[in-house]
Amino acid sequence: MISAPAYDLEKVRADFPILSEEVRGQRIAYLDNAASSQKPRAVLDAVDHVYETGYANIHRGVHVLSERATEHYERSRRRMAKFIGAQSADEVIFVRGTTEGLNLVASSLGRYALHEGDEVLLTGMEHHSNIVPWQMVADLTGAKVLAAPVTDRGELDMDGFAALLSDRTRIVSVVHVSNALGTVNPVDEIARLAKERGAYLVLDGAQAAPHLKLDVQALGCDFYCLSGHKMYGPSGIGVLWGKKRLLEAIPPYQGGGEMIRTVSFEGTTYAEPPAKFEAGTPNIAGPVGLAAAADYLDGLGIPEVAEHEARVREYAESRLAEVPGLRVVGTAREKAAVVSFVVDGVHPHDLGTVLDQEGVAVRTGHHCTQPLMERFGVPATARASFGLYNTEAEVDRLAAGLRTALELFRP
Amino acid sequence: MNDALRDLYREVILDHSRRPRNYGAMDAANRQSDGFNPLCGDRLRLFLLVEDGAVRQASFVGDGCAISTASASLLTEAARGLPEEEALQLVENFRGMVSGEGEPDGASLGKLTVFAGVRDYPTRVKCATLAWHTLRAAIEQSGETVKTE
Ligand SMILES: Cc1ncc(COP(=O)(O)O)c(C=O)c1O
Numbered sequence: 001m002i003s004a005p006a007y008d009l010e011k012v013r014a015d016f017p018i019l020s021e022e023v024r025g026q027r028i029a030y031l032d033n034a035a036s037s038q039k040p041r042a043v044l045d046a047v048d049h050v051y052e053t054g055y056a057n058i059h060r061g062v063h064v065l066s067e068r069a070t071e072h073y074e075r076s077r078r079r080m081a082k083f084i085g086a087q088s089a090d091e092v093i094f095v096r097g098t099t100e101g102l103n104l105v106a107s108s109l110g111r112y113a114l115h116e117g118d119e120v121l122l123t124g125m126e127h128h129s130n131i132v133p134w135q136m137v138a139d140l141t142g143a144k145v146l147a148a149p150v151t152d153r154g155e156l157d158m159d160g161f162a163a164l165l166s167d168r169t170r171i172v173s174v175v176h177v178s179n180a181l182g183t184v185n186p187v188d189e190i191a192r193l194a195k196e197r198g199a200y201l202v203l204d205g206a207q208a209a210p211h212l213k214l215d216v217q218a219l220g221c222d223f224y225c226l227s228g229h230k231m232y233g234p235s236g237i238g239v240l241w242g243k244k245r246l247l248e249a250i251p252p253y254q255g256g257g258e259m260i261r262t263v264s265f266e267g268t269t270y271a272e273p274p275a276k277f278e279a280g281t282p283n284i285a286g287p288v289g290l291a292a293a294a295d296y297l298d299g300l301g302i303p304e305v306a307e308h309e310a311r312v313r314e315y316a317e318s319r320l321a322e323v324p325g326l327r328v329v330g331t332a333r334e335k336a337a338v339v340s341f342v343v344d345g346v347h348p349h350d351l352g353t354v355l356d357q358e359g360v361a362v363r364t365g366h367h368c369t370q371p372l373m374e375r376f377g378v379p380a381t382a383r384a385s386f387g388l389y390n391t392e393a394e395v396d397r398l399a400a401g402l403r404t405a406l407e408l409f410r411p
Numbered sequence: 412m413n414d415a416l417r418d419l420y421r422e423v424i425l426d427h428s429r430r431p432r433n434y435g436a437m438d439a440a441n442r443q444s445d446g447f448n449p450l451c452g453d454r455l456r457l458f459l460l461v462e463d464g465a466v467r468q469a470s471f472v473g474d475g476c477a478i479s480t481a482s483a484s485l486l487t488e489a490a491r492g493l494p495e496e497e498a499l500q501l502v503e504n505f506r507g508m509v510s511g512e513g514e515p516d517g518a519s520l521g522k523l524t525v526f527a528g529v530r531d532y533p534t535r536v537k538c539a540t541l542a543w544h545t546l547r548a549a550i551e552q553s554g555e556t557v558k559t560e
Contacts (some may be wrong), residue, residue: 011474348451353532
């Protein structure tokens with residue numbers, strides 16, 4: 001199992017200031033990357049650099065600081081277009097994160113495409129942010145929301161998915177990589193089936209962006225969402241990508257400054273995308289930090305990152321298999337860096353507290369996927385999720401912490 | 412294992428979480444209330460038999476972490492025999508102790524002081540108080556599911 005490391009792990013860890021923080025006398029073992037990842041120095045510096053050298057409101061001033069800020073902002077848009085494989089930077093909308101991206105698509109595409117009796121097809125493993133916005137727009141339009149079944153391994157049941165597709169299906173919206181289970185969904189096949197029915201395809205890429213090399217055009221989707229904070233960028237910034245033709249066709253989301261061409265009380269005309277979807281003063285420094293995160297990831301190489309994470313995850317699965325009464329929830333054949341589990345006789349919340357005392361950070365709860373928890377008959381799971389800086393030694397600390405929990409809770 | 416953990420998970424708490432007392436639905440109950448903690452999915456249903464203004468019996472069913480299960484179990488013992496007013500006072504007392512906001516009255520809390528360590532774990536306070544909020548709802552008969560947030 002020993003193969004050459006994909007990159008110098010110690011050097012990479014030194015890029016992340018927070019990883020040398022001590023909690024209760026120990027370095028923290030941060031295994032909660034699917035919730036949010038830590039930030040390398042390069043991202044922190046990029047954000048500071050904007051505020052220190054070129055900050056003002058964008059797209060408005062004739063003065064030099066506004067010009068610099070606008071250049072920072074638009075250069076970041078071009079960088080993110082390249083990162084996701086967009087045809088043009090005009091297809092990149094800066095949003096607060098995946099949640100805002102999905103709300104934008106549900107609201108704008110929903111009002112454009114959905115009518116009474118139409119259907120939106122989701123899956124049983126969606127994050128609440130890819131469920132609730134569709135329910136909201138379904139209420140408004142009289143459309144129906146359906147969810148494709150999930151197998152015992154935590155994979156999408158493709159026969160069940162295909163069976164739910166019909167000529168009434170107008171929109172398919174699916175998570176690319178599941179945050180609760182780590183399952184990588186077969187988006188090529190999903191795209192093919194959706195296209196056959198003439199349905200629009202939306203992908204939730206919140207968990208895919210830090211682990212998979214993205215090429216939104218090759219994926220065959222119409223919209224793609226991601227969050228900066230899960231790919232080592234700042235919080236409060238993310239990307240919604242949409243096909244230009246569709247961004248032009250669908251109505252705007254929020255109204256305000258920047259998104260208009262002319263405003264009068266007789267009627268208002270809208271700006272072209274991306275401005276059409278960026279009402280108001282945006283997060284100006286956030287995109288710059290996000291672009292720096294993209295540089296950082298591409299610098300290491302996303303395939304190298306994925307290879308490293310797969311090694312750590314496989315090691316974790318082998319260590320967890322030694323823990324009596326532990327069951328991994330989600331054993332898909334294609335998986336990203338997530339291990340979700342339950343332990344007989346120990347509630348996940350108690351596991352989380354014990355691990356925290358040992359300096360190991362994991363997430364416990366329903367992971368904003370209540371229908372999926374219901375599907376597996378568990379109220380919650382504990383989840384270890386790995387990032388590019390995690391080590392096998394940290395996995396050993398997880399395993400040791402689980403043993404401590406067993407000693408404490410097992411009679 | 413460190414002392415902080417032992418301070419939180421005292422023997423009494425571990426014992427009640429493994430073998431909860433008064434666990435099960437109560438046919439004779441005349442008050443009932445549901446509690447739910449959306450953060451961790453803990454749920455419980457509390458049954459009370461209230462006669463002549465006092466809690467004669469209490470029982471619960473539910474699914475939760477060690478802290479919330481032990482808290483419900485000890486509650487069913489502590490509430491038994493208390494006049495409604497005193498039971499409500501105990502709710503306040505308990506909440507004050509685990510949230511660190513009040514000056515708990517140790518004498519009336521008795522055995523419940525094993526939960527004092529919870530105040531050092533802000534994320535676990537809601538686990539400890541879930542059953543108690545539910546008790547208040549059952550006594551006040553609000554009939555709605557109590558949420559801890
Ligand atoms: C799969 C998935 N979708 C959507 C979201 C929502 O992302 P955000 O909270 O960054 O808006 C998350 C993370 O919380 C996620 O993991």
